[in-house]
Amino acid sequence: MKLLDRYILTTYLKTFFSVFVILMLIFLLQSIWLYIRELAGKDLEIDVVLKFLLYASPRLVVLVLPLTILLSSIMVFGRFAENYEFAAMKSTGISLQRAMRSLAIFIGILSITTYFFANNVMPWAEFNFFNLRRNLAKVKPAMVIAEGQFNEIGNINIKVEDKSGDRGQYLKDVVIHQKKPKRLGNYTVIKSKTGELTNAENEDVLQLVLYDGNYYDALQPNELPERRKKPHVKSSFEKYTLNIDLSQMNNVDLDERNYSTRYNMLTAKELSYTIDTLKIDRKRDIDILATNLQNRSTILTLNNNIKPKKADEPFTGESIYELFDPKQNLQIVNVAINTVNSTNAIIASKERTFFSKEKNVNKHVIAFYEKFALGISCIILFFVGAPLGALIRKGGFGLPIVIAIVLFLTYHFIGIFAKNSAEDSSLNPVLATWVSTLIMLPLSVYLTNRATKDRSLLNLDGILVPVKRLLKPREDDELSDKSLLNPDSKDYQNLLTYSDEKLIDLIKNYRQYDMDAPYRNSSLAILNSRGITEEELRFGGNLFNEKYENALRYKRDYDENSRIAMLLYWFYIVLGVGGAVLNNNGYPTLGKILVVIGVLGLVMFLFAFFKAFNHQTNFYKILGKNRGSNIVIAVVLGIPLFFVYHLLLGTKLSDELKEIT
Structure with missing residues (x-):
């Protein structure tokens, strides 16, 4: 192992184990507080309490280990970037991937170890933890009675x-x-x-x-x-x-273990076998229910109970009830109603039973794939944290902790919501187990790519590039136009009669005089023939009207972003309202899709709106006016009524541009 790899790995391991121990202590204290009612007032020996904490610790690794990897990666690589250690590495030709190589090997080994830990240690701990809790629940205080409660x-x-x-x-x-x-x-x-x-x-x-x-x-x-x-x-x-x-309550064996079939107490092999067994049992129960319902309907013996009679002509009545007298019809209807009600009651009862069994199957499936997802998530979160730390260039316990907690909570709660939805089959349990990891995967690829190319964390301007392509291309700068007036033209002859001061004024303020580039270029040529060069005009501050040119640049930037915002404004209004209407009129799927697209359009509109407002503020700064404080008015009135805001402010900026001298 090279010296650099040893240095990076040693630095990372120090941070990793420090963060892991701190987080484990925090979560253990939280577990003690969570189960304090099961421990307090029962005169338990210290070894029983230590067993309780020992059995509770492995289940915390699911939370602590991914958070530790994410936080440690951000802290270490952020410190490297903050202290310009990465800059020194890059100056010697060492890329980010090369710097991450030793840690990537360590994380890979850790992920494999995590699988065996989840497959062997965690089921053992859950088995002992569950049985110990059940035994503790039987231990009641003989001499301790809490005040103010039953x-x-x-x-x-x-x-x-x-x-x-x-x-x-x-x-x-x-x-x-x-x-x-x-x-x-x-x-x-x-x-x-x-x-x-x-x-x-x-x-x-x-x-x-x-x-x-x-x-x-x-x-x-x-x-x-x-x-x-x-x-x-x-x-x-x-x-x-x-x-x-109290003889039965004080004679509890805390080491007794009677329960061993819960889904979180099984290894991957046992879970695979149990899942197949549960699915077979559920299918058999459904087949038995179908057979019982068919037998209750007596449809199989219907022909045996009917004695057909020969008729001279076929029945042409409107209803079969015409074949029976009113009393028989009443009996037929009563029997049918009772049969349907009884069948509905059986189906409702079995439906609850099948739902419970399906939920149990889904929990086993989730537990099976969680053993694999934990190790993969460690790898992905490392490739999220390491490049993110290099991009934010901040180490220590400040900003990295905030970013790590936000990312981890997002990852964790997405996983929790997905698994809860999967229990009742609202979401596929296999997908629910992997969804949080799959969401982090593209983020890890994106961050690693940005950090490798030494680019900024976000390129927000790129969001609007597809919309800009739909609009008219931005007009070229007139200063790049080098055309001249025809020397034989009347306009050129008039320029020859101008004094040097008047020509300089025309060159500097030709836009205010509503002239185009050929007038300016011809005036420069005439002054050059009189011995006044372009460089002399530049050093004298007479080649451009800097105030006007800067204001014009901000005005054009405002117009471009304002047009984009206008397009996105109608986009999200039409799709959002249309989606809501469809959702309430019998087209929920299409309506929800349009609403989601409309929300994305709203986000892009807000980005374009605030870019336009920023250019507007810079425009007024050149004019010596502070309009940045109008952000509240712009948000309150500009966002809901942007079409009015766009028309009025565009005209106002054009008028104020003409007043610049």
Whole structure:
């Protein structure tokens, strides 16, 4: 490995591991906060908490690793560009791709490692994490009752307003909802002013002694008329003791693992087998439903139940009901309605079942392709971050962090929205897994190409090039016209009679006099014959009217961008309104397409509008007028009524151009 490759790789690895550790700590703290309710108040050993964090860490790699690669790439290559290290490399003939070679090899190896990590370590961690959480959910505090909220302990829900004592054993304002083994619901309510926990900490029976309270029990008779009377039992007490068995809750094996079939606990091979199995099961269930519905319709035995009768002539009535009497017709309709309602109920029930199974299949498909997408995304995000850092020429923790977070959030949320849509088959689950990576792919190609050619990050003027081609080409500069007047013409003879001062004034301000280039060129020729050269006029500031020429240049730039903006204005108005009309009148697909195209036209219009406004502002600066503060008025009035803005301001600029001296 060459010295340069070793230097770049060492610098990158230092930043990479520093950022990775910092981000992992941040996300781990966020995980602790997210699951704090599952850990707090359960008297867990430190090794159980460490296991919880260990099992939670691999699932964070999906977030931390891509963000680390993106942020580290921007920071390192931004620092190289900011300190002119890239300039030194380029001066010795080392291109950006050559500088990235060692890191590209490292990222490639990291991506392959990431696949094996996602395929082996993450399923193991998810398996242990899920089972540990289920076991922790069974562990209830025997001695700790949170204040101001209901706490489920055994067969009671208890709420206390205040606790006191060295062990929190004295309770105040106690409310208890007691559940009965054979009755669903909270029909027994116990309230007391004070209470006390009297058992030892390690006992399996929680003894709760209540003082000065009331006992209320709503009875539930078997007969409905009696139940409507809402019978109940109510009594008061000075002392009431509750014994709650905690043996099952305090005897939980936190290392027990009973669940191992969730989609995120499987390897790629297991997922592939499970997906095929689920699809086969779903198809079999659909076939069974179709067979059952066909059998319910009795269409297969229809001919067996009908005894045809011979008729002298064919039936010519308007309805088959004419063959039956009204009573039979009523029976036929009732049977048909009942059959249809029953079939609809079966289909609705099965539809929910099939939706759940389809959602489960889609989750397995997403989990399968995520194992491959993670490694590929690391490569693509590196080729986004590295050239982006070289282009923005800024290292450290300032601007690179902002850019990296914006890009990563865009990448991450696109992936989340796509996967959520894919769960209910609104989007193909395979495409949903790759869509965020595929969106970043062209961005990585674009940025790498721009950085390699040492160009700016964005060439916004190129956006309007296709529109400019549709319009009339820009008129040539008259100063490039070298034609002269005919020496025998009357106009030329008049120029010969002009004094030097008048000829110089004509050369300088010929546009204001509504003359064309041949008049100016002929005047230059006459002065040259009199011994006054073009260079002398240039050094004297008399060859051009700089103020007028600059104002004219800005005026022409304004006219060009204003014409483009006018075309785009009608483009987005027509397509946007037309798309909305079609969308509301039975053509949603075509309407949405036109609306999207109209939005793109609006974006291009805004760009052309602000370019025109910028040229307008520069024009007025030459005239000594500050019109930049009118941006709010221009936006509020110019954007919705641009056709008026275009006509009025174009005429006004032409009039003010003539006033320049």
